Each structure stands twice: as structure tokens, then as C-alpha cells.
Amino acid sequence: MNTAELALIESAARGDVLDCLKLPPPDTDDGWYHIRATVLSDLLEGRYGAHLHSRGVQLTHARIVGEDPLLLESLRLPVGLKLKKCLLDCAIFAHNAWIPWLKVIDCQLPQLLADRIRVDGPVYLRGLSTTANSDSGSVRLLGAKIGGNLELDSSR
Numbered sequence: 287m288n289t290a291e292l293a294l295i296e297s298a299a300r301g302d303v304l305d306c307l308k309l310p311p312p313d314t315d316d317g318w319y320h321i322r323a324t325v326l327s328d329l330l331e332g333r334y335g336a337h338l339h340s341r342g343v344q345l346t347h348a349r350i351v352g353e354d355p356l357l358l359e360s361l362r363l364p365v366g367l368k369l370k371k372c373l374l375d376c377a378i379f380a381h382n383a384w385i386p387w388l389k390v391i392d393c394q395l396p397q398l399l400a401d402r403i404r405v406d407g408p409v410y411l412r413g414l415s416t417t418a419n420s421d422s423g424s425v426r427l428l429g430a431k432i433g434g435n436l437e438l439d440s441s442r
Contacts, residue, residue, distance in 0.1 A: 291325045305346040322351055329343060343365060345369050350395075351375050358380040360381070360383065373394050377418070382402050392412065397423070399422065402431075405432045408433075408434030411437065413440045
């Protein structure tokens with residue numbers, strides 16, 4: 287695991303926001319702090335043995351990388367997820383997932399597909415920019431049950 291991934295696991299246990307700009311400079315060609323999508327989904331599933339704080343997994347200024355999507359399908363997540371000012375190389379698939387809250391703010395990603403997702407609180411997709419040109423759409427929430435606000439301010 288790289289420095290940013292280890293820091294994410296530690297911050298999720300403490301309930302802190304991991305702002306990658308506060309880490310030592312990344313050892314990447316593109317200047318981004320890379321977090322593998324598989325590491326993020328495994329963390330949310332509790333596979334690293336770390337207790338996740340009730341404030342959720344919160345990540346800022348990172349690049350989520352991987353050939354496969356960020357898979358949250360059919361998972362019942364114990365905590366919410368907040369991504370802010372992140373670049374995702376992969377789509378987010380969250381069909382049939384159950385999550386306390388979801389915030390994807392000022393991020394760029396190919397797609398967010400979450401049919402029949404159940405979110406107890408809000409879904410904030412503010413400033414979201416999608417890059418997919420697909421028949422299934424860029425953001426799809428068919429049959430979603432959202433217990434709080436759905437906010438799409440400045441999304442495109």
C-alpha cells in the first residue's frame with residue numbers, strides 16, 4: 287500500500303478527513319495522490335480490520351485509480367462516503383447498496399450508476415462532472431430511496 291492509502295485507513299478509523307495535499311509530495315508522474323478503487327471499496331467493507339468511525343470515510347484531493355469500477359454493489363456500508371475535489375479514473379457502481387450518506391463534491395468521474403441504492407441521509411453530487419458518453423447515462427439512480435436531500439448543484 288502507498289502512503290495515501292495507509293493514511294486513508296488511519297483517518298477513517300479516527301473519523302478525520304484525509305486531505306491528501308497535507309501529505310508529503312506524491313511519488314507519481316501526474317502529481318496526484320493515488321488511491322486504488324479496490325482499497326477504497328475494501329476499506330468501506332471493513333476488510334482492513336480498522337474500525338470505521340461514524341463520521342465515515344472522507345477523502346479530499348486524491349485520484350482514485352483502477353481499471354475496475356469502485357464497486358459498492360449490494361453492500362450494506364456501516365458508514366458514509368465523502369469524496370471532495372477528487373479525480374476518479376473509474377466509475378462508481380453502487381446498485382442495491384445501502385449507505386448512511388453519500389457526498390461526491392467537485393469531483394470528476396466517468397459514471398455513477400446506483401440503481402436501487404438506499405441512502406438513509408443525503409446524497410450530495412454538487413459540482414460533479416462526468417465524462418461517460420453511454421446509453422446508460424452518466425448518473426443513474428433508478429429506483430433509489432434517499433432519506434435526505436438529493437443535491438446536484440453545479441453538476442454537469
